[in-house]
Amino acid sequence: MDYLNKNISINLKSIRREKGMSMDEVSEQTGVSKSMLGQIERGEANPTIGTLGKIVSGLRVDLQDLTRAPGIGVYEVNREKLIPTKEVPGRYAVYTYFPYEKNRLFEIYEIEIEPGACYVSGAHGQGTNEYIVVHDGELTLEIEKSFYHVKREDAICFETAVAHTYWNKGQNKLKFITVFMFKM
Known part of the structure; x- marks a missing residue:
């Protein structure tokens, strides 16, 4: 997984939780399937710009909110996944x-x-x-x-x-x- 997909994975999960939304609710609001959202949150998918557009529109956030380095205490990079x-x-x-x-x-x-x-x-x-x-x-x-x-x-x-x-x-x-x- 590259650093950008890792950022998106961490930030999407964080935004969803901050908004108190389930995967089903995020899927309904964004038009992105629940399985795809799960893959993105687990860092298993490389979302297209179109998918990211649906997510930022549905969640009413900026693209930068998904892509920036997460403000977390520990940010681990696994060399084998780079x-x-x-x-x-x-x-x-x-x-x-x-x-x-x-x-x-x-x-x-x-x-x-x-x-x-x-x-x-x-x-x-x-x-x-x-x-x-x-x-x-x-x-x-x-x-x-x-x-x-x-x-x-x-x-x-x-x-x-x-x-x-x-x-x-x-x-x-x-x-x-x-x-x-x-x-x-």
Whole structure:
């Protein structure tokens, strides 16, 4: 399940309970079947924009009320259920743990790069720093024609105002966590 479907799952269940509505009542108000609503609440469905439109109209809420990060004390991300948000099969995959949110000062991703491949990233704007921790393999990071080698269990931090490239020049898959921090 990706982060957006997880948000929708948690928020739909919360909105339904806050309104004191049963699944039958929500189904009647939205025109979405009870079974589909159950699948959405359990995070088993990937609702279309049309289905989301019916839900927000029937419940009289904003789309943002369904999609924003839920205001809960604990937000668990199960890596096995994440699907890549960016991917070129046989080259790289990017998994989103905590995406950009208006009131959050950071983002967290995991990037996997196959041997001999690279992932090119554009500039992220002034005032953004990137922190990387390598879990498996060795990262060769290229920033403005300078190269930095980051080994397993080591880390690096840099300003991301310019384009940069993550290279896997090793023989094994490269895996690392990257955190973007935004200055206010």
